[in-house]
Amino acid sequence: MAQRTRSQQADRIRHLLETEGDAVHANASSFDTQREAAYSATDDLEALRTEARSIKEDAIDRLPELLETAREAVEANGGTVYVADDAADANAYVADVVHTESEEHGITGDDDTPSVVKSKSMTTEEIDLNEALAAAGIDITETDLGEWVLQVADDTPSHIVGPAMHLERAEIAELFNERFDPDEPFETAEELTQFARDYLADHIQEADVGITGANFVVADSGTITLVTNEGNARKCAVTPDTHVAIAGVEKLIPTLSDLEPFVDLIAKSATGQSIAQYVTMLSPPTDSPTLSFDDPEEPTTTGDEAKADRDFHLVLLDNGRMDMREDDQLRETLYCIRCGACSNSCANFQSVGGHGFGGETYSGGIATGWEAGVHGQESAAEFNDLCTGCSRCVDACPVKIDIPWINTVVRDRINRSEDPAATDFLVDGLTPDMEEGGLDLGKRFFGNIGTAAKAASATAPVSNWLADADPVRGLLERTLGIDRRRDLPAFQRESLVDWFEKRGGAAASSRRASRGADVDIDREVVLYPDVYTNYVDVDRGKAAVRTLEALGVPVQVPDLPESGRAALSQGMVATADRQASRLFASLAEDLDADRDVVVVEPSDLAAMHREYERLLPERSFERLRDRSYEICEFVYGLLENGADPSALSNGNGAEPVTYHSHCQQRTLDLEAPTVAVLERCGYAPETTSAECCGMAGSFGYKREYYELSVDVGERLAEQIDGAKTVVASGTSCGDQLEGLLERDVPHPIELLAPGYRV
Amino acid sequence: MTVDTIGRFERALEGLEVGFERVPAADASERIETIVEEPAVGAPLPFEGATLPESVTTTPTTADLERARTGITPVGFAIAEYGTVAIESTADGAEPISLYPDRHVAVVAESDVVPNLSAGFDRLESQFERGRDSVVFATGRSATADMGDLVHGVHGPGAVDVIVLEDR
Ligand code: SF4
Numbered sequence: 001m002a003q004r005t006r007s008q009q010a011d012r013i014r015h016l017l018e019t020e021g022d023a024v025h026a027n028a029s030s031f032d033t034q035r036e037a038a039y040s041a042t043d044d045l046e047a048l049r050t051e052a053r054s055i056k057e058d059a060i061d062r063l064p065e066l067l068e069t070a071r072e073a074v075e076a077n078g079g080t081v082y083v084a085d086d087a088a089d090a091n092a093y094v095a096d097v098v099h100t101e102s103e104e105h106g107i108t109g110d111d112d113t114p115s116v117v118k119s120k121s122m123t124t125e126e127i128d129l130n131e132a133l134a135a136a137g138i139d140i141t142e143t144d145l146g147e148w149v150l151q152v153a154d155d156t157p158s159h160i161v162g163p164a165m166h167l168e169r170a171e172i173a174e175l176f177n178e179r180f181d182p183d184e185p186f187e188t189a190e191e192l193t194q195f196a197r198d199y200l201a202d203h204i205q206e207a208d209v210g211i212t213g214a215n216f217v218v219a220d221s222g223t224i225t226l227v228t229n230e231g232n233a234r235k236c237a238v239t240p241d242t243h244v245a246i247a248g249v250e251k252l253i254p255t256l257s258d259l260e261p262f263v264d265l266i267a268k269s270a271t272g273q274s275i276a277q278y279v280t281m282l283s284p285p286t287d288s289p290t291l292s293f294d295d296p297e298e299p300t301t302t303g304d305e306a307k308a309d310r311d312f313h314l315v316l317l318d319n320g321r322m323d324m325r326e327d328d329q330l331r332e333t334l335y336c337i338r339c340g341a342c343s344n345s346c347a348n349f350q351s352v353g354g355h356g357f358g359g360e361t362y363s364g365g366i367a368t369g370w371e372a373g374v375h376g377q378e379s380a381a382e383f384n385d386l387c388t389g390c391s392r393c394v395d396a397c398p399v400k401i402d403i404p405w406i407n408t409v410v411r412d413r414i415n416r417s418e419d420p421a422a423t424d425f426l427v428d429g430l431t432p433d434m435e436e437g438g439l440d441l442g443k444r445f446f447g448n449i450g451t452a453a454k455a456a457s458a459t460a461p462v463s464n465w466l467a468d469a470d471p472v473r474g475l476l477e478r479t480l481g482i483d484r485r486r487d488l489p490a491f492q493r494e495s496l497v498d499w500f501e502k503r504g505g506a507a508a509s510s511r512r513a514s515r516g517a518d519v520d521i522d523r524e525v526v527l528y529p530d531v532y533t534n535y536v537d538v539d540r541g542k543a544a545v546r547t548l549e550a551l552g553v554p555v556q557v558p559d560l561p562e563s564g565r566a567a568l569s570q571g572m573v574a575t576a577d578r579q580a581s582r583l584f585a586s587l588a589e590d591l592d593a594d595r596d597v598v599v600v601e602p603s604d605l606a607a608m609h610r611e612y613e614r615l616l617p618e619r620s621f622e623r624l625r626d627r628s629y630e631i632c633e634f635v636y637g638l639l640e641n642g643a644d645p646s647a648l649s650n651g652n653g654a655e656p657v658t659y660h661s662h663c664q665q666r667t668l669d670l671e672a673p674t675v676a677v678l679e680r681c682g683y684a685p686e687t688t689s690a691e692c693c694g695m696a697g698s699f700g701y702k703r704e705y706y707e708l709s710v711d712v713g714e715r716l717a718e719q720i721d722g723a724k725t726v727v728a729s730g731t732s733c734g735d736q737l738e739g740l741l742e743r744d745v746p747h748p749i750e751l752l753a754p755g756y757r758v
Numbered sequence: 759m760t761v762d763t764i765g766r767f768e769r770a771l772e773g774l775e776v777g778f779e780r781v782p783a784a785d786a787s788e789r790i791e792t793i794v795e796e797p798a799v800g801a802p803l804p805f806e807g808a809t810l811p812e813s814v815t816t817t818p819t820t821a822d823l824e825r826a827r828t829g830i831t832p833v834g835f836a837i838a839e840y841g842t843v844a845i846e847s848t849a850d851g852a853e854p855i856s857l858y859p860d861r862h863v864a865v866v867a868e869s870d871v872v873p874n875l876s877a878g879f880d881r882l883e884s885q886f887e888r889g890r891d892s893v894v895f896a897t898g899r900s901a902t903a904d905m906g907d908l909v910h911g912v913h914g915p916g917a918v919d920v921i922v923l924e925d926r
Contacts, residue, residue: 027903077891145912146904162904169906189907196905197912221891231900231914234857238847256886260879263895275840275875275897278914281882283891286847288854296821303849 004382006481009704016352017711020166024158024353025715027165032344032691034272035396042268052261053399056335059253060325066219066252067316073222078285079312083249086319091132094211094244097313098138101242102208108240108294109206113139117204119226119233120144121213122160122338123246123317126361126374129211141203143232145196152179158354159363161270161340166353200232205293210236214247215337216262217314218281220255224314226280227266229273234280241290242311249316250334262337269339269398285310324373329409333369335399342366342393342403347663347692347712348386357386365393365403368410381414385705388696389569390663391606405614411571415443442481446698447570450531450562456491457535464490483706487739489536489731496534496541500557509545510554521552521643525634526590529557530601531566532731540746543753544600544631550647550754551638556595560586564615565607569697580607580615584624597628600747602729603697605630606664630665631749632729636673639680649756651682658723659685659748660716660737662730663692674729674748681752686723690716695732713740727751763838763873764922770841774898777919783807783926786865790814790830793863793919799823800830801850803865805926818851829855829915830863834885835870836920837878840897843920844878846885847892856896862915864896867926 004012039045059066071081084090102114109115116138118124130151133140142148146164150157153175157163164172169189176192177185180199186192204210212233214224224245226233237243253259259281267276289300290309301309324330343349343364346357354363359371359379365387371379387407397403445452456463467476473484482488494502500509525548533541541557548555561583564576587597599605608628612621629637639645651657657678661671671687678685694712699705717740720726726741727748728734737745750756764780771778781789786808799818800810810830815822823829831852833843843864847853856862872878882893900914910916 143913144904145902149904164904167906172905189905189909192905193902193909193912200913221886223886223891229901230912231857232912234853234894235913238853238857256883257879260875263879264875275842275895277897277899277901279895279897281891281893281895282847286853286892287849288847288892289849289851291820291823291854293820293824296824297819299817299819300851302851306849 006704010707013352013356013704013708016356017707020158020353020355021351021711023168024166025350027162028159028344028350031162031271031340032396035269035341035344036272038268038272038274048261048265049398049400052265053335055253055258055261056399059258060250060331060334062254063249063252063322063325066254067249069254070217070219070222070252070314070316073220074312074314077222077283077312078307079222079314081314081316083316083318087127090127090246090315090317090319091129093315094129094246095133095136095138097242097244098133098209099136101311105208105241108208113137114208115139115141115203115206116209116211117141117143117200117207117236117240119210119212119228119236120147120163121211121246122157122361123213123248124211125157127317127319129246141200141207143200143204143236144230145193148196148200149175152176156355157363158358159340159343160338160354166355204235204239207240209242209244210238210240211244211246212237214245214251215266216253216259217247217251217316218254218256218259219252221283222314223256223281223283225259225263226278226282227276228280229277231278234278237280237282237284238286238288239291241309242313243284244313244315246315246317249318249321252316265398266337266339269341269396284312320374327373329406330369330373332401333366333373333406335401336366336370337399339398340364341396341398345392345396345691347390347392347690347694347715348388348708351708351711352386357383359383365407366401369403369406372410372413377410377414377417380410384411384414388692388699390692390696391610391667392663392691394667405611408568408571408611409573412573415440415571441479442698442702443570443572445480446701447567447572447575449566449698453491453531453535457493457495461493464488477703481703482701483703485706486701487735489532489735491535492538494538496529496538497557497559499538499542500545506554506556509549509556512549513552513554521638521641523553524593524595525553525555525598526587526595527555527557528560528563528597528599528604530599530604531562533600537731537734537747540600540750543747543750543756544598546753546755547631547635547648547749548598551635551643553638558586563604563607564611565603566697568607568611576611577615580612584616584620587624591623591627595627596634597624598631598634599628600631600749601731602630602662602665602668602670603732606668609668630668630670630673630729632674632677633670635749635752636677639677645680648681648752648754651684653682655683655725656723657683657685657725657727657751658688658720660688660693660720660726660728660733662728662733663696665729677752678748683751688716688719690719692716693728693730693733693736695736697732700732700736709736710740713737717741725751763871764868766873767836767838767841767871767922770838771920774841776841776898778922779919780868780922780924783923786921786923787811789921790863790865794828794830795861796828797822797826798828798830799826799855799859801832801848801852801855803832805832805865805867805923808865808923808926816850818855823854823858826859828861828863829857829859830865831856833864833866834890834893835872835878835881836866837875837895838871839874842878842895842897844882845894845896846890853892853894856894857914860911860915861917861919862896863919863921865921865923868922868924869926871922
């Protein structure tokens with residue numbers, strides 16, 4: 001498939017920001033806030049999430065066996081199970097059921113066309129069931145209000161849970177007024193809903209077959225579970241005598257008791273409700289009497305007679321899922337319960353919605369996994385770069401799926417599938433990576449930012465002047481896709497490592513530390529000179545060294561390899577893997593000597609604490625994780641152990657400071673220690689609530705994403721505007737905020753270091 | 759059944775804007791009478807001493823169901839923490855009676871109000887063992903925000919009342 005060019009992609013994103021962004025942001029962010037509240041009101045949330053995940057792990061592991069169990073159970077109840085290989089297979093089966101049903105019992109409605117009513121189901125979207133049934137001469141009506149609006153508008157869902165989230169009430173009213181031409185034009189949500197209810201009620205009564213999805217299928221009782229707020233799924237399932245439920249094979253869980261954590265979690269994670277209005281557990285055909293809207297005055301049939309009239313088909317769809325099960329990286333996707341929490345918590349999704357951040361069917365963070373699995377990599381390639389790896393979805397996902405990792409892996413696979421370009425030689429010399437040719441030049445450049453930074457620093461300030469010059473910006477934009485509106489980082493001639501050596505290295509640091517301390521703190525620190533701290537934001541590195549020394553801790557700042565963070569962001573997993581091993585090797589002796597590793601840049605710490613689990617042997621990963629700390633977290637620990645905060649720069653007790661933590665730092669629960677340290681040092685910190693600054697390393701530099709990045713950043717900037725002092729932990733956050741607010745945004749450690757003046 | 763569980767149930771229902779009444783079985787009929795809007799359809803109450811008002815049609819045709827403004831059904835059990843009632847798919851039509859009319863009146867024995875979801879699942883599992891394996895957990899009123907604002911009573915009832923029989 002032809003990929004969009006950078007400028008096409010930029011245009012498309014700009015268009016979505018303008019047309020759909022506001023509505024999606026309003027809805028998704030309020031769902032997200034409600035989810036957070038529901039999560040924090042649940043005592044045993046972590047236990048529930050862990051349990052839910054382990055049930056899914058087990059179920060996917062035993063899937064072939066559960067399929068057979070479900071088949072036996074449904075057949076014992078009197079229903080039929082059909083396992084469909086792919087979309088065409090499933091669609092043909094459903095069309096066949098509808099035709100057979102309407103031939104046997106006659107067509108229920110007024111005309112000669114068999115008709116079907118459907119309750120919202122992403123799985124039927126995945127197989128394009130509506131189009132297939134229409135082509136088979138069958139009328140199909142969506143009954144979920146949002147889904148029906150889209151059907152009327154000939155539009156596609158933009159969210160897994162709120163399919164019409166991108167439309168505002170006025171747009172829906174306009175659409176309905178035009179299409180249905182009512183006597184009094186529709187205005188309020190109440191009027192629109194009333195109209196839809198009546199219109200759809202007629203269709204439900206006249207339908208020959210009701211189609212639903214299934215949120216879960218309990219294998220041993222053959223029970224399908226439908227979770228809805230409107231009640232249309234119940235109506236579709238019980239009103240027509242024939243019910244077809246379509247679900248991916250991954251929806252199977254072993255027993256009824258396995259359902260409990262999901263019933264408890266799904267509404268909380270989706271909308272922040274404690275439970276959905278209707279959790280319907282059906283083991284069809286049911287005992288409910290059959291209704292006959294054609295012959296309404298006849299007594300209804302009940303009991304066994306009714307049961308005999310009812311027909312139930314469970315279609316379990318493979319469509320790539322059995323292969324995903326064999327794929328060590330994509331398997332986790334199958335644990336997904338489609339709650340949409342990852343979308344709601346995602347800053348980029350909130351700006352462009354699922355029409356931008358989504359593939360053929362699925363949208364949001366997990367869509368990469370779904371699309372790669374069921375539609376193929378090209379569908380995922382369309383939007384995969386919109387995941388910045390901020391990891392805020394990690395805490396939102398009720399089954400603890402590592403969504404950013406899936407995005408990284410799929411990005412890597414997409415990178416590898418691209419053809420080598422003639423321009424590869426341009427960066428080959430600069431990039432000592434593990435990647436094949438064909439990788440997007442911009443990605444390759446950012447994935448090797450350490451090498452570039454080293455060269456730029458060695459030639460600073462000339463390199464900075466050059467980089468700012470118009471012709472160079474043009475070249476950078478054309479070849480690497482770096483947007484010329486973004487200020488480039490200014491490289492320092494003297495790196496942090498050089499500065500540290502010049503002032504006497506580790507020996508001098510020991511002397512300074514022993515002078516500073518009055519309590520005996522027996523720790524030694526290796527300060528990790530990440531690329532930005534070492535070459536660009538050297539001041540925050542110096543501040544970190546001075547702070548630690550003032551609290552009595554001797555520091556070393558050795559020249560260490562890159563962490564692999566930059567490579568990971570670009571989906572260069574092999575490169576990151578090699579870098580992780582090198583970094584671990586370089587630190588192994590320090591770890592053996594019980595030194596602590598202190599990290600200034602949160603994204604590098606996040607690599608060590610999260611992604612290294614995938615890249616290093618387990619024991620190495622654990623050793624490094626257990627011994628590495630974020631700088632303010634470490635300072636917090638020192639103060640807790642008796643170090644004296646008066647050695648640092650202190651506020652007057654109520655000195656206001658606005659603090660933007662960093663997305664990955666928040667996922668690691670490391671916002672609180674910085675806040676606590678600021679308080680201990682006499683400041684009155686206020687934290688920001690925006691999920692993310694939108695910059696995320698290289699993301700905001702790229703021409704196609706610049707505007708999206710700024711849109712996200714502005715939401716954060718608005719919260720901060722007017723604050724006296726603003727500090728941010730991440731380089732990207734700082735860069736973004738400095739650009740938007742046109743002021744200095746230091747790292748909190750700079751505020752705390754001895755000698756700083758507010 | 760502790761009083762606390764019922765109190766919790768009442769508070770949960772209040773939050774959902776669902777009516778709550780606690781009455782002796784013998785007064786059920788009278789109370790239901792004051793709540794229902796006619797025409798009304800219902801599934802017979804299986805609680806000793808509790809009956810449906812005379813005016814309620816108990817073996818409704820499809821037309822009765824379509825016309826009805828109120829549907830009254832017993833429920834198997836209720837979950838106090840979330841204000842949930844468990845409606846069973848029975849041959850006398852509890853499922854459609856609770857779903858089609860705009861108002862649903864659910865009648866539950868006080869001894870069948872369990873404290874939390876976990877206790878609800880214990881009840882559910884024993885029901886499944888006895889072969890009653892199609893149940894709806896209904897919590898509050900049918901709702902949607904798809905038309906740009908929260909609206910109740912979309913496809914299901916827009917008003918719900920729960921009557922707890924205190925001596926059952
Ligand atoms: S990945 Fe997790 S958060 Fe996202 S939709 Fe699936 S279950 Fe929900």
